[in-house]
Amino acid sequence: MSKLNYIKNTLKISSIFLILLQLSCVQDKKRENIIVASAGKIESLDPAQANTLRTLQILSALGDTLYKINKEGNLSPSLAKDLPKVSKNGLLIDIPLKENIFFHDGNNFNAEAMAFSLNRFREIGTLNYLLNDKIEDIEVKDKFLIRIKLKKPSSSLKSLLTSVNLTPVSPNSYSNYRDSFNNKNFVGTGPYYLESFNSSQQIIKPFKNYWGKKPLNKGIDFINYRNSSTLFGAIKTKEVDVLISNSIDDMQRLTLNRMVNKDQLKAGDGDPIEIGYITLKSNILPLENKKIREALSYSIDRELISQQVSFGTREPLRSIVPPQLHSKNFSPWPNYNPNIARSLLKKEGYCDTNILSIPLTFRSNVPADKLLALTWKDQIKRDLSDCIEITLNGVESTTVYKQLSEGAFEAVILDWTGAYPDPEAYLTPLLSCNKINNNSCLKGEAVFSGSFWGDNKVQELLEESEALEGEDRLKNLIKVEKLAAQGNAYIPIWLVNPKAWSLKDISQPEFSSNGLIILKNLKRE
Amino acid sequence: MLWIISSLVFILLRIAPGDPVDAILGTRANELARESLRIKLGLDKPLINQYIEYLNQLIHGNLGISLNTQEPVKVIISKALPASLELAIFSILIASLVGYLIGFLGAVKPESRIDFWGRIFGIGTYALPPFWAAMLIQIIFAVLLGWLPIGGRLPPGAIPPPPITGFLLLDSILDKNIETIFNSIKHLVLPSLTLGILLSGIFSRSLRLNLEEVLKKGYIEAAKSRGINYSRILVKHALPNTLLPILTITGLTISSLIGGALLIEITFSWPGIALGLQEAINQRDYPVVQGIVVIISSLVVMISIGIDIAIAYIDPRVSY
Numbered sequence: 022m023s024k025l026n027y028i029k030n031t032l033k034i035s036s037i038f039l040i041l042l043q044l045s046c047v048q049d050k051k052r053e054n055i056i057v058a059s060a061g062k063i064e065s066l067d068p069a070q071a072n073t074l075r076t077l078q079i080l081s082a083l084g085d086t087l088y089k090i091n092k093e094g095n096l097s098p099s100l101a102k103d104l105p106k107v108s109k110n111g112l113l114i115d116i117p118l119k120e121n122i123f124f125h126d127g128n129n130f131n132a133e134a135m136a137f138s139l140n141r142f143r144e145i146g147t148l149n150y151l152l153n154d155k156i157e158d159i160e161v162k163d164k165f166l167i168r169i170k171l172k173k174p175s176s177s178l179k180s181l182l183t184s185v186n187l188t189p190v191s192p193n194s195y196s197n198y199r200d201s202f203n204n205k206n207f208v209g210t211g212p213y214y215l216e217s218f219n220s221s222q223q224i225i226k227p228f229k230n231y232w233g234k235k236p237l238n239k240g241i242d243f244i245n246y247r248n249s250s251t252l253f254g255a256i257k258t259k260e261v262d263v264l265i266s267n268s269i270d271d272m273q274r275l276t277l278n279r280m281v282n283k284d285q286l287k288a289g290d291g292d293p294i295e296i297g298y299i300t301l302k303s304n305i306l307p308l309e310n311k312k313i314r315e316a317l318s319y320s321i322d323r324e325l326i327s328q329q330v331s332f333g334t335r336e337p338l339r340s341i342v343p344p345q346l347h348s349k350n351f352s353p354w355p356n357y358n359p360n361i362a363r364s365l366l367k368k369e370g371y372c373d374t375n376i377l378s379i380p381l382t383f384r385s386n387v388p389a390d391k392l393l394a395l396t397w398k399d400q401i402k403r404d405l406s407d408c409i410e411i412t413l414n415g416v417e418s419t420t421v422y423k424q425l426s427e428g429a430f431e432a433v434i435l436d437w438t439g440a441y442p443d444p445e446a447y448l449t450p451l452l453s454c455n456k457i458n459n460n461s462c463l464k465g466e467a468v469f470s471g472s473f474w475g476d477n478k479v480q481e482l483l484e485e486s487e488a489l490e491g492e493d494r495l496k497n498l499i500k501v502e503k504l505a506a507q508g509n510a511y512i513p514i515w516l517v518n519p520k521a522w523s524l525k526d527i528s529q530p531e532f533s534s535n536g537l538i539i540l541k542n543l544k545r546e
Numbered sequence: 547m548l549w550i551i552s553s554l555v556f557i558l559l560r561i562a563p564g565d566p567v568d569a570i571l572g573t574r575a576n577e578l579a580r581e582s583l584r585i586k587l588g589l590d591k592p593l594i595n596q597y598i599e600y601l602n603q604l605i606h607g608n609l610g611i612s613l614n615t616q617e618p619v620k621v622i623i624s625k626a627l628p629a630s631l632e633l634a635i636f637s638i639l640i641a642s643l644v645g646y647l648i649g650f651l652g653a654v655k656p657e658s659r660i661d662f663w664g665r666i667f668g669i670g671t672y673a674l675p676p677f678w679a680a681m682l683i684q685i686i687f688a689v690l691l692g693w694l695p696i697g698g699r700l701p702p703g704a705i706p707p708p709p710i711t712g713f714l715l716l717d718s719i720l721d722k723n724i725e726t727i728f729n730s731i732k733h734l735v736l737p738s739l740t741l742g743i744l745l746s747g748i749f750s751r752s753l754r755l756n757l758e759e760v761l762k763k764g765y766i767e768a769a770k771s772r773g774i775n776y777s778r779i780l781v782k783h784a785l786p787n788t789l790l791p792i793l794t795i796t797g798l799t800i801s802s803l804i805g806g807a808l809l810i811e812i813t814f815s816w817p818g819i820a821l822g823l824q825e826a827i828n829q830r831d832y833p834v835v836q837g838i839v840v841i842i843s844s845l846v847v848m849i850s851i852g853i854d855i856a857i858a859y860i861d862p863r864v865s866y
Contacts, residue, residue: 054703056703058702062825064614064615065615147570147583202615204615217705221815221817222702222703244698244702246696246697247697247811247815247821248812248813250681250684250685250813251696251697251813254685254688254689254697255696258688258689258692258696260695260696260701261702386828417564417828418828419564419568419829419830420563420564422564423564423565423568424563
């Protein structure tokens with residue numbers, strides 16, 4: 022009897038396994054579209070509202086910009102016919118536009134459409150202050166010529182015109198959305214049109230009347246998973262074809278890189294656009310003392326932190342501008358040297374009995390920040406325990422951003438991605454200040470960034486650089502960075518490269534200068 | 547009760563640090579841009595006016611508009627709630643089936659091998675951290691064995707059925723689309739199994755303890771001494787008397803799942819209400835947070851009332 026039961030049970034279990042095996046063996050239909058996965062939801066496809074990398078990624082495939090930055094780092098026309106012509110006083114910029122370009126709704130792209138899109142962004146764009154601070158007016162001079170009137174000369178505006186946020190939209194399709202967001206649709210001029218949209222999946226298909234190089238694939242399914250492990254599992258199980266790295270944990274990033282080395286995956290790297298740094302609040306003692314900030318700058322072992330936190334995948338950084346945006350390699354911040362740090366602190370009366378206590382805040386919902394904070398704390402304990410003590414404080418990121426300008430944090434770990442590939446997009450948001458008193462910023466970007474550090478010379482150079490072009494401008498901005506390094510209100514830590522992995526039968530992902538994958542170049546091999 | 551909850555949520559959200567304007571514009575926006583957005587969103591008005599307006603809208607069944615996406619909160623909830631409910635229903639079914647079966651067998655044969663392993667299972671599943679268990683199950687069944695999909699409600703690229711009820715499985719059945727039915731079941735298995743197994747521990751332990759207690763009662767002994775068949779004693783006399791605490795526990799579990807199982811939803815990228823709530827809190831999207839909390843509270847109140855009515859119906863000693 023018991024033998025019979027045993028056989029019955031074995032048969033039952035076997036049948037369950039067989040069903041599961043059967044389920045697993047069901048062949049998926051051969052995919053036509055390429056499936057690209059990234060983290061987080063996409064709530065809106067309106068370029069006036071887009072402010073996350075994942076939204077900009079899909080918009081870059083649906084729309085075109087007036088200009089692009091080429092591989093040499095120079096401005097090259099895209100929807101524009103030629104480079105912008107700047108008047109002698111630097112206040113007028115004329116942009117000729119290409120002809121015979123169509124929107125996805127069949128309407129013609131022209132100066133009216135471009136002006137409509139720029140004005141719409143100036144009116145409702147969440148980042149409209151980027152334009153409104155610089156632009157006085159936008160005029161349609163001819164059917165294919167627009168003129169931008171500036172409030173003051175601005176050489177950085179040209180780089181700003183490469184921003185995906187300024188991609189033109191069809192005035193006809195957006196006539197009801199002049200002053201409101203069109204979240205679930207997008208009608209632009211890009212190589213793809215939007216076939217379907219929901220917050221966790223977007224499908225785009227090649228646009229037949231596209232004016233430029235046609236996509237090499239039959240369409241892209243853009244899917245959004247919520248966490249790093251699911252994204253990692255999805256590419257490992259070949260559920261997706263391409264994985265974008267914006268939210269992959271460093272441990273999983275390492276495993277993916279190992280798979281690349283074993284020839285199981287392909288990987289593509291973009292130029293780094295995100296910097297990680299520590300902001301020191303410089304308007305209150307003890308960090309008001311420049312020598313103490315300098316000592317802290319010497320105390321940080323970036324190599325060790327990079328290894329411990331990211332297994333070396335985040336490149337140590339000693340400048341606040343990604344290196345590819347300078348004409349040459351330039352690292353003005355000091356190298357790790359605990360002996361110099363100790364002697365500086367001793368001169369200021371610290372060490373031995375008087376230990377400098379630094380409360381370091383990190384964003385509790387950013388895993389890399391926590392690891393950075395823990396590693397620096399341990400490293401200080403190892404190298405400078407007689408002089409410095411670091412106490413950690415985890416705060417949710419939304420609260421950090423809110424309280425940053427209120428001066429709530431003495432030292433806080435943050436990151437920054439420039440809105441466009443230009444040194445100015447990094448220097449101005451961190452250093453610009455409208456009202457300075459004794460190297461303390463009372464009003465301006467430096468207040469919003471939490472450093473409260475201001476320097477009249479920096480301000481002067483930043484303003485000067487707006488009227489300069491080319492090499493002269495870069496030299497000027499390098500001077501700005503040198504002064505910032507001497508001020509030590511920020512300690513740059515690392516650079517984060519945008520990275521993507523693809524399956525073996527998909528081409529290697531390529532990146533544009535603004536850190537976005539060029540989706541139209543992806544193809545099945 | 548609902549008024550207290552909605553007022554508390556309103557106040558707590560305003561007290562909490564963080565600003566929806568920051569979440570939308572980022573911290574770099576200039577004061578002019580921030581102020582104009584604040585006016586546009588109605589955040590410039592005095593708090594008391596905002597509160598009165600909120601209550602007025604709530605009374606009229608209007609949950610407001612998301613500050614972030616400008617989408618009606620009702621629409622946001624109607625998309626996310628069915629996903630959470632679908633997951634909750636299947637998880638409860640699995641938990642009841644597994645948990646009550648193990649608990650029943652343990653109580654019927656106390657101190658036996660099945661009772662011993664049942665108790666280990668009960669304590670183990672209760673003690674397991676959900677995120678860890680979920681990730682482990684995901685790695686084993688989705689990544690290593692590749693039997694089931696890693697997350698989401700449908701495979702990437704699949705076109706969902708026309709939304710009739712919002713319940714994907716039900717909509718697929720109504721759409722008579724075999725492929726979507728199969729895919730939605732496949733995607734539902736792993737998250738609901740994980741959640742179901744994690745919950746089954748509570749069910750098995752509560753049934754075992756209650757049933758064991760009932761089986762020691764005098765009327766059971768009396769029934770045995772009258773020579774009534776043991777199975778009949780169990781079904782007719784013991785089980786009905788354990789039903790009351792079990793019903794209460796099941797009701798409480800369902801109530802807790804109405805608000806979504808956040809860790810399971812995050813791990814399996816399940817687009818449910820808990821995930822929506824978490825994102826809305828991160829973005830300080832006041833109307834969405836308020837709307838979700840009010841709807842969840844209403845459902846919990848309704849379930850509690852339903853359970854109380856069921857108890858009163860089953861147990862003649864309880865009257866209201």
